[in-house]
Amino acid sequence: MSPTFSFRVLHTDGAARRGEMTTAHGVVQTPAFMPVGTRGAVKGVTPRDLREAGAEIILGNTYHLWLRPGDALIARLGGLHRFTGWDGPMLTDSGGFQAFSLGEQRVISEEGIRFRSHLDGSEHLLTPEGATDIQARLGPDIAMVLDECLAQPAPAAAVRDSTERSARWARRCRDRFLELQRLDAGDVRLDGETAESRVPNPEPPIPTPQSLLPSPQPTPSGPQITNPAQAQFGIIQGGTVPELRTLSVERTLAIGFEAYAIGGLSVGEPAETMYSVVSHTAPQLPADRPRYLMGVGTPLDIVEAVSRGVDLFDCVMPTRNARNGQLFTSEGRLTIKNARFADDGGPPDPACSCYTCRTHSRAYLRHLFVSGEIGAAVLNTIHNLRFYLDTMARVRQAIVFGTLESLRLSLHAIFSRPLSDS
């Protein structure tokens, strides 16, 4: 592992692990959930709210940040941490998933993904090397390799081709990552600048009258490293075919990354299929590295994956559902616009101690939501994030106490039943 990235398992309960992941910007207690800050902001909350909710690490989307405001601009402003005001651990995806799902007229070749921006139609090419360079400039503590996101279901032959391409891309990402590290340690950059002329984490400029004037700066042509302590995770693909998952594990481990993610899940397959792939894949990953299940999921999905040995999660569900008026509570999901809450003076979740639950009633949250007030999104997000992060804290505690199975059953009792208010 890199000098600043490390992981150790403190306790286990069956396959579940209670661990501690150390990054350049701090320590993350695992299993951990990463709130998603798509465009450099977790929608509806400030960095302070995130801390208060118990977040220890957040995720940023490379695709969005690359297209707007741009990785070069973020690098000039000191990197993603300084730009967003979140000073804790941060992970970025590679941008591949959004290039597939949001990019227009996309064409995938061995070279990379060619697409038109969903913002302005401009043409872009995302290569493994490019995705690595962009993340080097953004400067998260953890970068992800570019992988191919194959639409499912797909014929086994297509899944095999795609899995092998992802492995070749992973190799190119790692080569580029190591090359950047060597360049950063040496004196000379690809474009001939000396290392000393770069400031990895410049202090923000002291505001002066000049800072009010336009100061166009040239986009750096060569690579640039904002966070020299960045770690890089490989991604296991292989769809729902066990042998291809195993093949992907072999290929990806042979390259060697600080840690490994399981990708290509939570894309519409049945929950049982996802659990089955995780059961097959997680045990093949090194026990001394964190395992990250990308884009997952519901509280149930998370506890199921934890019990199969996964350590890291990210999902837009708590934040997106908050904006749509759906709260996760100790009594299950709750659709706040329901008329039954109009007169309900009780807290959104009686078992929760977040700012929203301490301060406001269901009746008030319903009023704000029905009135289209911004505050509805803000207060619901504060609660949902706390619920998710509290759930992770309970998961961690349960692993220490050896009671994860009992927690798993109680979460099923709460969340398996249909919405009582829908």
Added chain:
Amino acid sequence: MSPTFSFRVLHTDGAARRGEMTTAHGVVQTPAFMPVGTRGAVKGVTPRDLREAGAEIILGNTYHLWLRPGDALIARLGGLHRFTGWDGPMLTDSGGFQAFSLGEQRVISEEGIRFRSHLDGSEHLLTPEGATDIQARLGPDIAMVLDECLAQPAPAAAVRDSTERSARWARRCRDRFLELQRLDAGDVRLDGETAESRVPNPEPPIPTPQSLLPSPQPTPSGPQITNPAQAQFGIIQGGTVPELRTLSVERTLAIGFEAYAIGGLSVGEPAETMYSVVSHTAPQLPADRPRYLMGVGTPLDIVEAVSRGVDLFDCVMPTRNARNGQLFTSEGRLTIKNARFADDGGPPDPACSCYTCRTHSRAYLRHLFVSGEIGAAVLNTIHNLRFYLDTMARVRQAIVFGTLESLRLSLHAIFSRPLSDS
């Protein structure tokens, strides 16, 4: 004045007063600015953010809260303070201005204002007695009388008729207000309930499984007092005609209120006209009561009115402009979407210590605004409110030090110049 409402002047500087207004929910240092919480929420911020920005009193809109979620519902849930989570001083307008400006097919008669709701077309009649009852149920610390908002410019005869009608409505509002107070002090309500059967400020119900079930409650048919310590302010009308302003002062003071507001300004007239009406009217109001200039205004308008003897202000400008990307700063107004800020790593306002300015750069705020992120509204609002409330703190300090004129000139130097970035 009512037993719990009081005001005292601590210092003066010319006509300007540094005072202290005591209400049932706390003390307000004046001159004071009231952020506007139209629908029971100051858009984009939580009660905690308001406190941190330095707000000591906020305003709620009776029209909006009456139509949705309803004054009876808010009363059942313990009143506006408990409903909104803001436990400090609160003032509501009478609902008249919005009934005029938002209500459809409105017809004004001696009885009151008949209109159709902008929400669902339902027909409503807002009378002086009704406006008083609604505010009694909402339970702010300060209620306003219903006045007629005449479209300007209007012939002098129409202004006179309207001014006299407003005075008659003020009389009816005060009569109703005093009647409600007598009923509250006695044993019997208009509808025959005993006073003991009402709980002025019920504790929120302890959540039980039952609280999850629908619990329709009948709308109280009679009046109801949520905040027995409520004060009521009269409103001076009279358009821009000095004699009619004087007439309105005489009529309104003859009725007698806890304090008085100057209404009918900031409706499109030139700033000089507004200042002139304030100069004419404010000195005629009792020196031992706070004076409230409704709906005003820009930082310049506020300092000009303070220097003419006004103590209280409210305006949507800091919050609305924040959502539109305009920041008030010590360097003037700043349009955050301007391209010159794309690369600006400096704080929004170098002289400000709000959360936004401590945490984020202009470049980041621009990025959020251009990307349509909720966070843009939240962070801009946190800053603009702090700027307004800091400005009020500087105004109060300047009065104590006898330096208001110098502050007035410096605010003119900052805000009279055209937008440098537009």
